[in-house]
Ligand code: SF4
């Protein structure tokens with residue numbers, strides 16, 4: 001099936017379908033989560049456009065870097081600055 005045939009009417013893409021797109025090597029920064037500072041509010045998970053900021057075992061939050069685009073929205077939403085965006089090491 002061609003790429004055109006896979007598009008829905010109007011090119012609308014359902015939420016979280018970007019999980020189908022691995023980031024590759026182009027990300028320029030990545031989020032680092034501080035489990036000690038995190039209060040478990042879940043805002044990073046709610047606002048991550050790629051659906052990859054998620055609760056992990058123990059109630060902390062982390063990210064699957066295979067899909068994280070490094071946009072920094074999660075860090076911007078975190079009320080206690082528990083997420084630091086750091087430069088990607090190439
Ligand atoms: S940097 Fe962007 S893509 Fe990565 S976890 Fe945060 S909000 Fe999601």
Ligand code: SF4
Pocket residue numbers: 033037038039040041042043044045061074077078079080081082083
């Ligand atoms: S936004 Fe910050 S405090 Fe809230 S769950 Fe995510 S890392 Fe924890």
